[in-house]
Amino acid sequence: MSNNDNRRKAPAGERVADWADGRLGIYSLAKTNMRKIFPDHWSFMLGEVCLYSFVIIILTGVYLTLFFHPSMNEVVYHGSYVPMQGMRMSEAFKSTVDISFDVRGGLLIRQIHHWAALIFVAAMLVHMMRVFFTGAFRKPREVNWLFGFLLLVLGMFTGFTGYSLPDDLLSGTGVRFMEGAILSIPIIGTYISMFLFGGEFPGSDFVPRFFSIHVLLLPGVMLGLLVAHLILVFYHKHTQFPGPGRTNKNVVGMPLLPVYMAKAGGFFFLVFGVIAAIAAIATINPIWAMGPYRPDQVSTGAQPDWYMGFSEGLIRVMPGWEINFAGHTLVLGVFIPLMIFPLVLAAIAVYPFIESWVTGDKREHHLLDRPRNAPTRTAFGVAWLTWYLVLLVGGGNDLWATHFHLSINAITWFVRIAFFVGPVIAFVATRRICMGLQRRDKEKVLHGRESGIIKRLPHGEFVEVHEPLSQQQLHTLTAHEQPLPLELEPEVDENGVARKISATQKLRVKLSKGFYGEGTHIPKATAEEYQEITSGHGHH
Amino acid sequence: MSSQDIPEETLPSTQGHAHEGAVATAGDPFADPGLPPHEPRMQDIDERAAKRSERVVAFLFMLSMLATVGFIAAYVTLPVDKNIYVFPIGHISALNFSLGLTLGVALFCIGAGAVHWARTLMSDVEVADDRHPIEAAPEVKAKVLADFKLGAEESGFGRRKLIRNTMFGALALVPLSGVMLLRDLGPLPGTKLRKTAWSEGKMLINQNTLQPLRPEDIAVGSLTFAMPEGMKEEDHDFQQEIAKAALMIVRLQPENIKDKQELDWSVDGIVAFSKICTHVGCPISLYEQQTHHVLCPCHQSTFDLADGGRVIFGPAGHALPQLRIKVNDKGYLEAMGDFAEPVGPAYWERG
DSSP states (O other), X not given: OOOHHHHHHSOHHHHHXXXXXXXXXXXXXXXXXXXXXXXXXGGGHHHHHHHHHHHHHHHHHHHHHTTOOOOOOEEEOXXXXXXXXXXXXXXXXXXXXXHHHTSTTHHHXXXXXXXXXXXXXXXXXXXXXXXXXXXXXXTTOHHHHHHHHHHHHHHHHHHHHHHHTTOBHHHHHHHHHHHHHHHTSTTTXXXXXHHHHTSSSSTTTHHHHXXXXXXXXXXXXXXXXXXXXXXXXXXXXXXXXXXXXXXXXXXXEEEIIIIIHHHHHHHHHHHHHHHHHHXXXXXXXXXXXXXXXXXXXXXXXXXXOGGGHHXXXXXXXXXXXOXXXXXXXXXXXXXXXXXHHHHHHHHHHHHHHHHXXXXXXOSXXXXXXXXXGSHHHHHHHHHHHHHHHHXXXXXXXXXXXXXXXXXXXXXXXXXXXXXXXXXXXXXXXXXXXXXXXXXXXXXXXXHOEEEEEEEEOTTSOEEEEEEOOXXXXXXXXXXXXXXXXXXXXXXXXXXXOBOOOOHHHHHHHHHHHHHHXXXXXOOOOOHHHHHHHHTOSSOO | OOOSSSOGGGSGGGOOOOOSSOOOOTTOTTOOOOSOOOOOOHHHHOHHHHXXXXXXXXXXXXXXXXXXXXXXXXXXXXXXXXXXXXXTTEEEEHHHHHHHHHHHHHHHHHHHHHHHHHHHTSOOOOEEEEOOOSSOOHHHHHHHHHHHHHHHHHHTTTTOHHHHHHHHHHXXXXXXXXXXXXXXXXXXXXXXXXXXXXXXXXXXXXTTTOSBOOGGGOOTTOXXXXXXXXXXXXSTTHHHHHHHHOEEEEEOOGGGOOOHHHHHXXXXXXXXXXXXXXXXXXXXXXXXTTTTEEEOTTTOOEEETTTTTEEEESSOOSOOOEEOEEEOTTSOEEESSSOSSOOSSOOGGGO
8 A cells, every 4th residue: 555656656636635644634634524515506605794893804804903002091193194193092093093093904994894894794683584584493403503503693793892992082982882782781780880891981991801802702703603503504514405306315416526616716716806895995994084993982874893783772862761779770771772783683583493393393394495385484584674764774774864854763663663563464465475476386396387478369368378388397496395384283182081281282283373373374386286287178 | 489379298208307306296297397408608609708707807817817916016105194176076085996996906806717718618517415314313313312311320420419419509600710700800880970070069060161150151041061170081980970071051031931930940040961871871961042952963862941851852751960050159160069960871879
């Protein structure tokens, strides 16, 4: 095997691989993975956008730490940005201004970092919606769904601690908002605030503390979760949409080497290139225009980065309830939004577990659902998105008011009502739309595709010619499952003995009826219906 | 595709190709016909088309190289403070613009080249791979459970309860040290949030001119920001103190003041209110002279300064605290004490 003659003949690359294999076992690893099959669908690249923007953020973030001073020591500015000459500011702010104006390319890296962060969180949300609406979260992928969800939440907080670091007027206002929200926590609010800020707000500790959270703690946890997320994607293999030759037991696509590697690797450069171009032409977070933070100053139109917008909406539209009793204050007007904030996120995170409990389905699912074929799930997802968007509108109520010349009071009241009503309307409407689409699919299966060709029959009647579908299309349109609702077991068993049915079982059956019972789907075309119609009586 | 009407050719019997796992149940028109046959691309049949693709890919990679050279050239030649006008963006940094675009093009072209290469020249034959259930086979599970049982027995974990319980106790206690270590993150709140830098006899200093304010400096309809005498921007605790002490002063017609205490605490219609919003602490800075309303730009809480700082709209939970002022013997405005209640956002101990 390893005699010297053979060694010398092998090309250099193979010899390196041999060396590594002897120590790392790479051949066994490559055997299963080098030609691993990846299904192709445009929506599968959303997760890649997340991954690549995360990598870009890490790369640019490391660069920024080389120049950024995470310190709140006060200095007087004498740098190259003339309008700020002689202003008092923290070192954090000054070093950010220096990165923007004195380090060549520093502004570009700052803007790439910030844009990539916005895109990262947006891509995570959209990726999560893809997973949600296609049912890709089902067994065996529930744990990976949770990993992904945690990445989204941590991404939001990493973003928040990140944009607070320059200590500019806008971000300082955001930190003040956070402090006010913390103060509203009953009993321990003031303690948490004092401990977080090292004393009274703003103090001189939060920038260095946020810095280590932002560059070390949160990215470290996220990196771990990300690796786990990817390992599970590899291990479970990709989901795929149903279609000819695609079953729950196989995975159809192209091999990792070369196609997927070239496409995915190339896509990294595409994402990076687009973000770099955005950073070249679109200014983001111009801290020099906002100035250093002063707790007694503020600008109008203060907005957090977009992913914090829904929490802003919560706090803006909540009525200012305060309860005073026995020398204490319960600040419900701030505390309730603070508690709803995680609940909004948790609502979507727990859905997969509710669905699997309601269906009682223990099978593995590798075939995706088209959203229309899971009307209740789709309706729930759209309702959640509506909720989220209503809150985003609330978070920008001042901008809506000034840009569209609307009354801010009217917008606030609209959001207050839509917070409760919007998701319900969205749920009902979405389910109806899904059923409409199901009906159309059924028509298409049974009667073929509308060809747009009008034919005149011998007796003068005009009919549209329907083009029959190929078997591939027929299969694709009928491959989905339509779960039946659970039924309660009869109250007496076969021996006539009364059976006890637990309340949770009753709830489960009720929910199951709501999910899959009557009026929640259009029964898909059956082979009999198809054969009857296609067996040739007349025309259609 | 076929033309119209009765689709004899779509019936399963006429479907010839079923090369991947087709399970065409006889008579089922919806049966899986298996993977469709591979449709060759232009590049698969025409070598000239393939050559064209090759040239496109190579061109993109070349463009990327050029863009990188451009990046280096821009970095070396352009001054960091040069601004240029670019339609329709406006005046922007020339260096940022050229570095970003060259870097963007350099990266994008690598990506576009790789993707074009993969799409046109690499094989696009779809392959099917088998999946295997994630959960272990029953034998494996049985083996693992047996191993675990053996290991647990060998450790004596279940049998020697004393060891188990004390170990749990030790593991439960040890994190307390970590919690203790967090104690010095900050001081205890005490009454820090109740007090501000205001006290009896401190003059109201105009924040713009840094001069003490006289009643005649304040015109009806104006909004003036003030801080307590003796406070300086250079002070190490200036930020903490101004976060609580920031004051706004307006002059109203005394007959317009609806609240009796507000009138008592004012001087000739001059009233001084905390500038810190009682919602979550933003500085309030928008004043509407006609209505005497002030609006917090952060969350739009609106307060009526003619009516004891009452909340009339928005999420704030209580009125703005008022500072009691008078005119001293030298004719300057001065505070008659600290705010009667804590300023800023509400909290549990506020009461």
